[in-house]
Amino acid sequence: LLFQNHKSVWFLQKNNSLDEKSRIGGSFKERQSSKNVLSCENRDPRFGHTETDFSNLFARDLLPAKNGEEPTMQFLLEVVDILTNYxxxxxxxxxxxxxxxxxxxxxxxxxxFNLELSDQPESLEQILVDCRDTLKYGVRTGHPRFFNQLSSGLDIIGLAGEWLTSTANTNMFTYEIAPVFVLMEQLTLKKMREIVGWxxxxxxxxxxxxxxxxxxxSVMVARYKYYPEVKTKGMSAAPRLILFTSEHSHYSIKKAGAALGFGVENVILLKCDERGRVIPADLEAKIIDAKQKGYxxxxxxxxxxxxxxxxxxxxxxxxxxxxxxxxWLHVDGAWGGGLLMSRKHRHKLSGIERANSVTWNPHKMMGVPLQCSAILVREKGLLQGCNQMCAGYLFQPDKQYDVTYDTGDKAIQCGRHVDIFKFWLMWKAKGTSGFEQHINKCLxxxxxxxxxxxxREGYEMVFQGEPQHTNVCFWYLPPSLRGMPDCPERRERLHKVAPKIKxxxxESGTTMVGYQPQGDKVNFFRMVVSNPAATKSDIDFLIEEIERLGQDL
Amino acid sequence: LLFQNHKSVWFLQKNNSLDEKSRIGGSFKERQSSKNVLSCENRDPRFGHTETDFSNLFARDLLPAKNGEEPTMQFLLEVVDILTNYxxxxxxxxxxxxxxxxxxxxxxxxxxFNLELSDQPESLEQILVDCRDTLKYGVRTGHPRFFNQLSSGLDIIGLAGEWLTSTANTNMFTYEIAPVFVLMEQLTLKKMREIVGWxxxxxxxxxxxxxxxxxxxSVMVARYKYYPEVKTKGMSAAPRLILFTSEHSHYSIKKAGAALGFGVENVILLKCDERGRVIPADLEAKIIDAKQKGYxxxxxxxxxxxxxxxxxxxxxxxxxxxxxxxxWLHVDGAWGGGLLMSRKHRHKLSGIERANSVTWNPHKMMGVPLQCSAILVREKGLLQGCNQMCAGYLFQPDKQYDVTYDTGDKAIQCGRHVDIFKFWLMWKAKGTSGFEQHINKCLxxxxxxxxxxxxREGYEMVFQGEPQHTNVCFWYLPPSLRGMPDCPERRERLHKVAPKIKxxxxESGTTMVGYQPQGDKVNFFRMVVSNPAATKSDIDFLIEEIERLGQDL
Structure with missing residues (x-):
């Protein structure tokens, strides 16, 4: 019976095949070619295209519409087909x-591919074409040769977690509407704090x-710890407060200083050694200097x-x-926090257990899909004290469950996206050991x-010695620049090499890697590895590609 | 040939069926029952369960593993099967x-259902069970009788958009890695500003x-417009600045006041009329008062x-x-902004075109999946000026494309989740007219x-007259309270009614609606409609359910 149904449904739909209709150029071609691939490979009947006619179906025909279940399922499976092909x-x-x-x-x-929005609805057929085109003109951040960002790769378990998260479509502010996710967040944060060493x-x-x-x-909580009156009275209730961070640190500390009312002038940049590590003596000198000024x-x-x-x-x-x-000591481990999962590399964060707060982004080194970032605070109660406003419509004290699980008032947000599930699911699926292996492999x-x-001929390292993380910073020198002594002209020409190669x-679409200047150093490549799909052959390819593209510059 | 392949794959896998293995209680039962439903309905062979044995498969067997494509596809389709059933x-x-x-x-x-994380990986079979359990113990925010939050419903197009977004797994900070999404955001924001009336x-x-x-x-940009020096010098560079918002407004204005260094004391709450609308004369009195104090x-x-x-x-x-x-005039249209899409109801926001900035959350009244919130600013350049820090590693000025499309430096975030695509896709699929119909229907x-x-007997409205939005605020009085004159005891008892019914x-799982006190008013129900699946019968059901549960209180 199953097979008969299968067959009759198949043929019935075949008559309505999209192939017989005229469709727009590029997308149609892409669709055609993906069809051919499918019919050749022919692995599982579930991968076959539905031949439902979507040209006469609209969003209004989907659930909750009457009889909407069938087209909803057909439509979603067609979308999944596009995604799995991608x-x-x-x-x-x-x-x-x-x-x-x-x-x-x-x-x-x-x-x-028309990006403009209009008053009238498009057919589901057009929506599916739009989905294909959106992916076609995007960037494959999971490609084994995508090295452009600290976040790369496409973890299948994490992806499944995101699909489930969006299907659940709920909000982290209360246990009431996100019971499972709230508990997962709590348990995962505790595990992360254990790993930090608290x-x-x-x-x-x-x-x-x-x-x-x-x-x-972290800056807000530090301020609240030392000057809780700022919450009610504003920054004028505190003396001139100074934040310190290194000249190599992330620009978000300055952004926080500007936003929270400290002022960028009061974010003091610390000198680093040749390897980009802060020089503690410079910190102490600047602390003393600030104190002498009365700050x-x-x-x-x-x-x-x-x-x-x-x-x-x-x-x-x-x-x-x-x-x-x-x-207050904050450790920004957004990028390096993942190394805590590796017994081999975690010594690089030695002392982190002494921090008052830690930023750690699983969406970077641990390969969790975007977005997934945690702020960990050693002292309990500060986040809540700093941010709570006790909104009556959300955080009713007279609920039937233990309302300490309503975490929304800790946040500067009200609604908060569920970022935990994909991470929790990956942790379940890989185990701590799986993350460790991933991190060791990237390093x-x-x-x-x-x-x-x-x-190697034609390369110059930006700093000497083995990198501490996966960042490898280097200049590629085209043959025309090799042997030229350091001089303004060489620097000027070298500055243009990385952008040109990039x-x-x-334009050739073969690989992507970042570049930037840093301090007085002209543009250089910053290679990073966080993509679990990358292998030695991809590293070899990157080098070949840089040389292929750069040799005549 | 297709059918032969289908058949052999099917039977081959049948022998490895999960059914023959011992599995844990509840989830197994749920799986069994969903299987039965499927084999009875039998609509499309693509809905059938794969009978792959996931108990010996692990995350490490999926892509990018060698030969990982087959198990990856099987696993993802199994996940999709769980999601479509949900x-x-x-x-x-x-x-x-x-x-x-x-x-x-x-x-x-x-x-x-074990929420704890462990060192060793779980099998994909367990991961699938975890997915089912996560959904089983969660809250169905898309259910036609879920009225608990301003965000409700499960839009199928929006959901498809989210699935695609997580598959694309990219970041909004640069055109370089999100070209299509950056342009979609730009066009959609422009459209929203047109609708605001700029x-x-x-x-x-x-x-x-x-x-x-x-x-x-909005607060940051206002401060930057009037006191740009705060960005560099901090709040001490400005006089004592006052923010005004109504006593009925969202608590996020106070949160912003606290976070940004104004202090909650300098967020002045304005009196409202009986309907919760701000009284302009109170605003003017408080402006004059503040000025007289030198603020x-x-x-x-x-x-x-x-x-x-x-x-x-x-x-x-x-x-x-x-x-x-x-x-500076900011309009917080997080909840009401959606009414701008309705020719019938947009007059309620009359004057919004005079605002300097507008918050508008498509994830509320427009049914877009969480999260989707826009801040619109009338004057160009302020967002960028206020927040930019010109990080060299992201916002290289020497890229080959027009870098004004790199929008990341406008944000207080660095990485930014792609929230635009689901909204853009819904707009394409529904048209402006589809949103208008949805909003009119909810009202x-x-x-x-x-x-x-x-x-109706047993009901008392919290305020008189037709609601302006979909919020209907009311007390339900159990028979035991009816006819009792207003006195502290009645108030005390009435205060407990809504929490008990909720x-x-x-516990019965039949419906969800919010309640809260407000000012001196004891707990009352706040019914809101944003769920496209809700019908009159669901409204009737809610009333019946309140009466069924509350009659003996």
Missing amino acids: IRKTFDRSTKVLDFHHPHQLLEGIEG PGGEGDGIFSPGGAISNMY VPLFVNATAGSTVYGAFDPINEIADLCEKYNM ELSEYLYTKIKN AMMM | IRKTFDRSTKVLDFHHPHQLLEGIEG PGGEGDGIFSPGGAISNMY VPLFVNATAGSTVYGAFDPINEIADLCEKYNM ELSEYLYTKIKN AMMM
């Missing part, structure tokens, strides 16, 4: 990382919409894994100074890259 | 809205992680759709005062509720 291709090295177009080209409506995993924390907001929380040193950010160099500030030495001068790959290029990479 | 049941009124458990029950590991849709804006953050942006009135928030009453502040009268006293339903209960509702 996923397949993402991991296929013969697929481009991107198909680059300039903004004006996309805005002009390339190959019929006794018994005690303390507090929350997932926030990214590392910049997590860092902002109050409040907060030090120690970076664990800087954005460009991947440097780890010496946390213990900074912690000593924070104790000596009674300051091995970057060591491989470092070893490969450190003495532009060509993007 | 969706089907969500729209089925015979399904409960929730299966309530106390935190300690879930933490104890109810029916084998000439030519000119201005600026950004999607943020929720209304509270959008409101926080500087900076910012007024006018609420367009208050959280509890659904009240719309008189924007034009407030705008007159803002002009007179040279203040009709709440009018139906209001008409039904305003003279607790019973949650």
Whole structure:
């Protein structure tokens, strides 16, 4: 019976096949070619296209519409078909990382892809075409050769977690409407605090919409701890407060200083050594200087894994100074926090257990889909005290359950997206050991890259010695620049090499890697590995590609 | 050939069927029953369960693993099967809205659902069970009888958009890695500004992680406009600045005041009329009072759709005062902004075109999945000026494309989740007209509720007259309280009625609606309609359910 049904449904739908209708150019072609791939491979009947005619169906025909169940399921499965094809291709090295177009080209409506919104609904057929086109002109951040950002890769378990999260479509502010997710967040934060090294995993924390907001929380909580009256009276109730962070640290500390009313002038940048690690003596000198001016040193950010160099500030030495001068110690481990999962590498964050707060973004080094960032606070109650406003309509004290599980009043947000589930599910699926393996592997790959290029002709390392994190920073020198002595002209020309190679990479779509200047150093490449799909062959490919594109510059 | 393959794959897998293995109680039963439903309905072979043996498969066997494509596809389709079953049941009124458990029950590991994380990986079979259990113990916010929050419903197009967004797994900070999404955001923001009424849709804006953050942006931008030196010098560079917002407004204005260094004392609450609308004369009196004290009135928030009453502040009268006293006018239309899409109801926001900034959350009244909130700013350049820090590693000026499309430096975030695509896709699929119909329908339903209960025995309205938004606020009086004169005892008893009924509702799982006190008013129900699945029968059901549960209190 099953097979008969299958057959009759199939043929019935075949007659309505989209193939027989005229459709717009590029997308149609793409669809055709993905069809061919499917019919050749023919692995599982569930991968076959539905041949439902979506050209006469509209959003209003889907659930909750009467008889909407059937078209809803057909539509969603068609979407999943588009997505699974995309996923397949993402991991296929013969697929481009991107198909680059300039903004004006996309805005002009390339190959019929029309971004403009209109008053009247489009058919579901057009919606499916739009979905294909959106992916077609995007960037495959999960591609094995995408190295452009600290967040890369496409973890299948994490992805499944996100699909479930969006289907559950709820909000973290109360246990009432997110009971399971609230508990998962609580247990996961405790586990993270244990790994940081706080006794018994005690303390507090929350997932926030990214590392910049997590860092902002740390400054807010520090201020509340030392000057709780600022909450009611404003910054004028406090003396001039100073925040310290290194010149290599993430710009979000300055953003927080500006937003929270400290002023960027009161965010003092600390000098780093050649490797990008903060110099503790400079911190102490600047603390003393601030105190002599009558200002109050409040907060030090120690970076664990800087954005460009991947440097780890010496946390213990900074912690000593924070104790000596009674300051808040925050560790920004947005990028480097993941190394805590590795017995081999966690020593780089030695001293983190002395921090008052820690930012740790599982969406970076741990490969969790965007967004997933935690702010951890050692002292309980501060987050709540700092942010709570006791809104009666959400945080009713007379609910039937233990309302201490309503965590919304700890946040500067009201509604808060469920970022925990994908992470929790990945942790279940990989175990702590799986994260450890992933991290060790990424560090091995970057060591491989470092070893490969450190003495290679045409390369110059931005700093000497093995990288601490997966960041490998280097200049590529085209043959025309090799042997030229250091002089303004050489610097000027070298400054243009990385952007040119990057532009060509993007136009050929073969790989992506970041570049930037830093301090007085002209543009250099910053290679980072967090993508679990990357292998030594991809590192080799990157080097070949840089040389191929750069040799005639 | 297709059918032969289908058949052989099917039988091959049947031998490895999960059914033959021992599995944990509750989830197994749920799985069994969903299987039965499927084999009875038997609509489409693609809905059938894969019979892959997931008990010997682990996350490490999925892509990017060698030969990982097959298990990846099988696993994802199994997840989709779980999700589509969940969706089907969500729209089925015979399904409960929730299966309530106390935190300690879930933490104890109810029916084998273990929330704890471990060092070793779990099999994919267990991961699938965890997915089912996560949904089983959650709350169906898309259920036609879920009225608990301003965000409700499960829009299928929006959901498809979220699935695609998580598959694309990218970041909004640069055009480089989110070209399509960045342009979609730009076009959609422009469209929203046109609808607000700013000439030519000119201005600026950004999607943020929720209304509270959008409101926080408005305060930051206002401060930057009038006192740009605060960015560098901190709040001490400005005089004492005062923010005004109504006593009925959302608590996020106070949160912003606390966070940004103004202090909650400097957030002055304005009196409202009986309907929860701000009294402009009170605003003017308080502006004059502040000025007399030597403070500087900076910012007024006018609420367009208050959280509890659904009240719309008189924007034009407030705008007159803002002009007179040279203040920033922000309209918090997080909840009410959606009414701009309706020609019938947009007059309630009359004057919004005079605002300097507007918060508008499509994830509330427009049914877009969480999170989707926009902050719109009339003057171009302020967002960028206020927040930019020019991080060299992200916002390289020497890219090959027009870098004005890199919007990340406008944000207080660094990485920013892609919230635009689901909204853009819904707009394409519904058209402006589809949103208009949805909004009109929700307002009709709440009018139906209001008409039904305003003279019904046992009901008392919290305020008189037709609601402006879908909020209907009322007390239910059990027979034991009817006829009792107003006195402390009656108030005390009435205060307990809504929480008791709500607790019973949650325990029976039949429906969910919010309650709260407000000012000197004891706990009352706040009914809101934003769920596109709700019908008159669901409103009737809610009333019956309140009466069934409350009659003996």
